[in-house]
Amino acid sequence: MAEFLEFENVHKHYGRVRAVDGVSLSIRRGEFFSLLGPSGCGKTTLLRILAGFERPDQGRVFLDGQDITELPPHKRKVNTIFQNYALFPHLTVRQNIGFGLKIEGIDKATIEREVDAMLALIQMEDQAGKYPDQVSGGQKQRVAIARALIKKPDVLLLDEPLAALDLKLRQKMLIELDLIHDEVGITFVYVTHDQGEAMSLSDRIAVMNHGKVEQLGSPTEIYEAPRSSFVAAFIGDTNFFEGTVDEMVGPDYSRLAIDGFPDVVVFNDKQLKTGDLIYLSVRPEKIRISRDRPEQGAHSNVVPAHVEDVVYLGSHTKYWARVQDYRIAVYQQHNRFLLDEQPIRWGEDVFIRWHADDGFMLERYSESDERLMGTPPEEVGEADNGGESAATGSRGA
Amino acid sequence: MAARAPRPGPAVPEGRRSRGAEWSVTLPSFLWLVALFVVPSVIVFAIAFKPATPYGGIGEGWTLETIRTLGNPNYPAIVWRTIWLSVVTTVACLLFAVPMGYFMARAPKRRQNTLLLMVIIPFWTSFLVRIFAWKMLLHPEGLLKRALVALGLAGPDTQLLYNPWAVLLVLVYTELPFAILPIYAAAEKFDFRLIEAARDLGASPFRAFRSVFLPGIRRGIVTAMLVTFIPALGAYVVPDIVGGPSSEMIGNKIAQRTFVDRNLPEASALSALLALAVLLPTFGVLVLNRGRDLLAPKSENSP
Known part of the structure; x- marks a missing residue:
């Protein structure tokens, strides 16, 4: 039936x-x-x-x-x-x-x-x-x-x-x-x-x-698991990174080669093979930002970055962090614990990190896929008045 | 009186606009109407109570003599013919104009303009010429007659001209554009999504047309009725040219009293009769419409 x-x-x-x-x-x-x-x-x-x-x-x-x-x-x-x-x-x-x-x-x-x-x-x-x-x-x-x-x-x-x-x-x-x-x-x-x-x-x-x-x-x-770059960009904001699958790490994880990043580990749920062209998508709220270098576990990715912009939005703050060609959006919720810290400001050198399970890979097929990605969704969620949309922010000038 | 500030918000209810401003805007057209419509009408009504002079003038004093001439035994038949011809003309025009208006309003914008132009084009030819053209068509030796005979739809002796049906046909032809225009104007503003809504709620195409489209263009229909019925009532050129003596309407009688008999009081009495016949239904329709609007007050308790 x-x-x-x-x-x-x-x-x-x-x-x-x-x-x-x-x-x-x-x-x-x-x-x-x-x-x-x-x-x-x-x-x-x-x-x-x-x-x-x-x-x-x-x-x-x-x-x-x-x-x-x-x-x-x-x-x-x-x-x-x-x-x-x-x-x-x-x-x-x-x-x-x-x-x-x-x-x-x-x-x-x-x-x-x-x-x-x-x-x-x-x-x-x-x-x-x-x-x-x-x-x-x-x-x-x-x-x-x-x-x-x-x-x-x-x-x-x-x-x-x-x-x-x-x-x-x-x-x-x-x-x-x-x-x-x-x-x-x-x-x-x-x-x-x-x-x-x-x-x-x-x-x-x-x-x-x-x-x-x-x-x-x-x-x-x-x-959490968009199946295409269009879906990833249309639903919520995200950062895209362009790379290739470099090697397999255990049965479930892969190491990626992305220009400007030391080895990035990501959960591989799509059975992608070494050498496959991919986009890595990481949501801004999954990325943490800190002044001190955090400890690097087996499944976390830590990258030094330079803060280019800080937009305070009340419930959270948007940071724009540069790593080589990439302008990466990071959303940080405000809470009691963070208030005591000295807030991170424009121009500081920081570390960003995200867990391997918080990134997801999307296959890179064709030109049209890339064009799609470049198109910002017409209306990005809630109050999104802090500069450009994160979805477009993958590769800065 | 100080003008009240208009309320902010999308729809300022009609009744709340400043009365003073309204008066100053309508005063010129009001004076115009008084000078060129009310005063002449009163004069026509007054002349109906004056005696006629043998030389076509208006005599001294007042008389009810002229009113008594309205009892002329020929008149009831003519009045009856005038009314039924006008009613049937109006109904026929609406039957053509409503589907036409619907069709035009649903057409793509560019085609709408073309169609509108086609409705208006006949006006570029003199009214009189068009009526004579009909006379030629309907003439016993005319194109239409011969075509009908050739098709076996009419016998060789069938008379197309000089009967009430010829008058009706040409009246419908003359008034149709005047019916189409207001209906199209209303249909063009109609939100056709309402028809989809009605269909969605279970209405057949015809039911949706009847219960949503027709009420939606009600004002256009009322206007179309008035602008076809009133001129049809007063028609005299059409029955004069294609009707002949057996198809006379009141308009012909008024013309005869004026030009042939040179009896202005009698012409006035007939005119007054016609004017009353036109005004009373018009007021009736207006009151009816006003009544419906009063049932739907726009200004109260809007949140």
């Missing part, structure tokens, strides 16, 4: 643009599943194929064992929260929520009862008589959710539902969405370009790029 929701080798072209390029995905019943990627990666097209607004050029879509590829939108047990909510302006909040049931021809009393239940769920009982342009953005959002949920869909689709809200409201709605998902227990398919939203809500995430799924996994898997 196939999974609850299945995309089978789905293709969709617009002219010569391959919006969705051979996507196969399985989504489980009750799962909070996110499609994450930069704009134009095909995630919205995939969602519209699922809703029935687009027909794939090739491939099939199955919902609960039924082939729904050719089914028109109004015959699918799938409902959508649209990006700008698409509430009907000529109907009141109550009428908007009841719209789907009225279409079904359900009797008035039942509709009233169901709508009342929904109004209670979204805590808008006292707003029922208002029109959409008389309620706030967050309330519109909730009406859109109620309007979709009242249809008791098998799958709820959410197309960047928080994009139109300001930061504070977004964080509040994030929690609300999570609660609603727990409460109704249906499958959510959530489209977003915001990795923070995807990471905090999802059971699993499919990271998409150029119409393809780059990686599918839990938020932790995707963050």
Whole structure:
């Protein structure tokens, strides 16, 4: 038996643009599943194929064992929260929520009862008589959710539902969405370009790029073990180093040759062989920075570096440390223990270190891969106003 | 009165704009309307109560004589014809204009402009010339007639011209662009994602069109109704040229009273009747619309 929701080798072209390029995905019943990627990666097209607004050029879509590829939108047990909510302006909040049931021809009393239940769920009982342009953005959002949920869909689709809200409201709605998902227990398919939203809500995430799924996994898997340089750069910040596998150290570790670095040891989970071209990716928060040379264990990498920039960000500080051609981002959390120390300043010579298990290797295939890497993600996580994005910072001038 | 500062925020509710500023802006057009619409209308109404002189002038004193001429036994048939022709013209125009407006608004931007141009192009030819062109087409020896006969759709004796159907056809032709333009204008601003939302919630394509698109362009439809119905009611060139005596409308009678009988009071009485017939439904529609807007007050308790 196939999974609850299945995309089978789905293709969709617009002219010569391959919006969705051979996507196969399985989504489980009750799962909070996110499609994450930069704009134009095909995630919205995939969602519209699922809703029935687009027909794939090739491939099939199955919902609960039924082939729904050719089914028109109004015959699918799938409902959508649209990006700008698409509430009907000529109907009141109550009428908007009841719209789907009225279409079904359900009797008035039942509709009233169901709508009342929904109004209670979204805590808008006292707003029922208002029109959409008389309620706030967050309330519109909730009406859109109620309007979709009242249809008791098998799958709820959410197309960047928080994009139109300001930061504070977004964080509040994030929690609300999570609660609603727990409460109704249906499958959510959530489209977003915001990795923070995807990471905090999802059971699993499919990271998409150029119409393809780059990686599918839990938020932790995707963050801790990205399978491509695109994923590594798109999810969170990272430092890339270009090198080759030099020799194997025991069964699980490899020593790398990277220009300017004394031997770097890294966990080798990908069975890469000696001589393979690789990128080493190390997240900025996995790197420690110190004035004194730390003790070097078998599985730690210590490199002398020169601090070029220090950006204080409240909860943490960003350091930019130079090692030969590389400008390396290091994030250091602040805590009580560090406060007593003399803070590291611009221009100091320091040591940076990271554990062998905190770096991961990505195979270096082609030019296009490199080009990808050079492209900074359009929106890097939280308050990222401290100079250039770490993802671009691998090779300085 | 000091103008109240507009509230910050995206939508300043209509009712809260300063009344004073509103008056100063609308005063010129208000005076214009009074001088060129209200005053002449009152004069027309007044003349209806004046006696006519044998030489086409207006006599002294006041009389109800002219009003009594409205009891002319010929009039009810003409009034009835005028009304049904206008109603059917309006309905037919809407039936063409709504799908057309929808289609135009959904077309790519560049094609929209082309289509708009095609709707407007007929206006570049004189109205009179276009009506005469229809007369040529519908003429017993005309192109259309011969084509229909050749196709076996009409007998050789079928009369296409000089009947109410010819008037209806040409009225629809004349008024259609005026119906399309306001509907297109409304459809062009319509958010077509709402149709997707309705489809998503279980509405068939037709149901989505009916319950979301039509209400969405309601204002355009009301405008289209008014701008087709009112000119159709007052039409006189079209029935005069393609209608003949058996298809006269009120407009023809008014023209006859003015130019043939040279009886201005009787012409005025008919005009007043027509004006009332136009104004009352218009007010009705406006009040109805206003009522719906009042049900949806925009200014209260917005968070």
